Amino acid sequence: xxxxxxxxxxxxxxxxxxxxxxxxxxxxxxxxxxxxxxxxxxxxxxxxxxxxxxxxxxxxxxxxxxxxxxxxxxxxxxxxxxxxxxxxxxxxxxxxxxxxxxxxxxxxxxxxxxxxxxxxxxxxxxxxxxxxxxxxxxxxxxxxxxxxxxxxxxxxxxxxxxxxxxxxxxxxxxxxxxxxxxxxxxxxxxxxxxxxxxxxxxxxxxxxxxxxxxxxxxxxxxxxxxxxxxxxxxxxxxxxxxxxxxxxxxxxxxxxxxxxxxxxxxxxxxxxxxxxxxxxxxxxxxxxxxxxx
Numbered sequence: 428x429x430x431x432x433x434x435x436x437x438x439x440x441x442x443x444x445x446x447x448x449x450x451x452x453x454x455x456x457x458x459x460x461x462x463x464x465x466x467x468x469x470x471x472x473x474x475x476x477x478x479x480x481x482x483x484x485x486x487x488x489x490x491x492x493x494x495x496x497x498x499x500x501x502x503x504x505x506x507x508x509x510x511x512x513x514x515x516x517x518x519x520x521x522x523x524x525x526x527x528x529x530x531x532x533x534x535x536x537x538x539x540x541x542x543x544x545x546x547x548x549x550x551x552x553x554x555x556x557x558x559x560x561x562x563x564x565x566x567x568x569x570x571x572x573x574x575x576x577x578x579x580x581x582x583x584x585x586x587x588x589x590x591x592x593x594x595x596x597x598x599x600x601x602x603x604x605x606x607x608x609x610x611x612x613x614x615x616x617x618x619x620x621x622x623x624x625x626x627x628x629x630x631x632x633x634x635x636x637x638x639x640x641x642x643x644x645x646x647x648x649x650x651x652x653x654x655x656x657x658x659x660x661x662x663x664x665x666x667x668x669x670x671x672x673x674x675x676x677x678x679x680x681x682x683x684x685x686x687x688x689x690x691x692x693x694x695x696x697x698x699x700x701x702x703x704x705x706x707x708x709x710x711x712x713x714x715x716x717x718x719x720x
Contacts, residue, residue, distance in 0.1 A: 430502065432466050433495035435459060436474060436484075440492040444482040504566075504583075509702065520708065521550040521569045523562050526623050526650035528572035528695055529553055531671045532589055532716040539715045544708070555650065556624065560584060563698045570709060572716065575694035576626075585704040587697045587713045592670045594626075594691035597682040598659055609686040619646030621658035621666040629667075632689045656682070669693045 438448035445463075449456040467474050474488035484492060524533045533551070540547055554562060559573040560581045578586050596615060604610050604618070612633045620643060622629075630636075636644065647658050652672050659666045660681060666673070670693075676682040697716055703709045 428466065428470070430499075432462070433491070433499060435462060435466075436488060437492050437495050437499060439463065439475065439482065440484050440488065504700075505702075518544070518546050519548045519550065520712070521552070521567075522712075523552045523554040523559055523568040523571035525554060525556045525559055525571075525573060525577075526652060527574075527669045527672060527693075530652060532572060532695065532718075535718070536712060536716050540712070543711070543715075547708070560698055563700060566700075569703055570697055570699040570712065573696055573698055575696050578696055578698050581698075583701070584698045585701055587699075587717075589695045589697055589713070589716045590718070591692060591694045594668060594693045595670050595673070596685040596687055597666050597668075597673050597676070598685045599661060599663070600680060600683050602663060602683075602685065604665075604685055605683070609688045611688050615665055615685075615687070616640040616643060619643045619664045621647035621649065621655045621664065623648075623650060623652070623655055623668045623672070626691070628691055632691075 435448065435452065438451045439445060439459075442448040442451055445456050445460050449459045452459065463474065472487045473485050474491065476483045476485055522533070522536070537549065537551070540549060552562075552568065554568075554571070556574065556577055559568075559571040560578045562568040563571050563584055564581045572589070575586075575588075578584060596610070598604060604614055607614060616633065616636065622645070625645060625648060633644070646664065647654065649655060652668070655666050655668050656673060656676055658664055660676075665685065666682070670677075673682055677684065697713050699709055
């Protein structure tokens with residue numbers, strides 16, 4: 428039995444017949460039928476019941492299809508990792524970053540890489556948060572910089588913690604809420620707010636929300652850090668995001684932190700595949716992203 432036989436069996440089961448499977452595989456239907464028939468002869472087992480009503484897998488065929496599908500996924504993942512290793516050795520690296528992580532650590536990685544790897548070709552993508560881990564898992568990106576939460580659905584990925592900070596509320600100097608700090612849910616929900624992400628942790632802290640409060644909570648939801656930073660300036664509106672997003676404004680006094688009764692940790696991780704993690708270049712990128720000399 429060859430790998431192509433497993434692909435054929437799975438395709439016939441998925442398509443519900445030889446005609447559909449042939450289209451999926453890009454082969455002629457008679458060729459596929461003969462290949463399956465020869466395999467059945469070699470195994471001494473009937474894999475499919477063929478009738479005028481259609482083609483159905485026998486218990487043997489169904490068993491083979493169920494066992495073969497995860498194996499085929501593993502083979503496809505292995506091929507992607509081999510391709511990625513080849514690209515890494517040749518000096519091409521595809522990096523994905525999100526709304527916050529394109530501010531930190533991506534700029535440092537680009538600067539240091541230009542010095543340490545002058546022949547390295549970097550391909551950088553700005554990606555929505557829900558695509559950062561999935562893109563690495565599917566082979567679209569070699570590495571990504573992401574919040575910890577984004578990687579939890581993909582335990583097969585290598586995850587390297589780069590740094591942690593906190594997500595904070597910021598307001599203009601002299602904002603009425605500063606006199607009441609640390610503020611609670613009812614306080615912040617009384618004002619329009621800008622968020623890069625309305626996270627589960629934030630919603631859990633806020634508790635039940637009335638419709639008018641929900642409108643204020645989502646006064647601006649944007650993956651553009653500049654829009655988030657400008658939203659509260661000169662008004663009584665609130666902005667919320669990772670602390671480093673507001674570094675410049677906090678330093679020059681344009682905005683000030685609004686302490687709250689809850690802390691919201693922010694962890695930045697680098698995600699990559701097991702195959703790529705064995706490439707020295709990728710390991711060095713992780714060190715650079717951590718700020719290591």
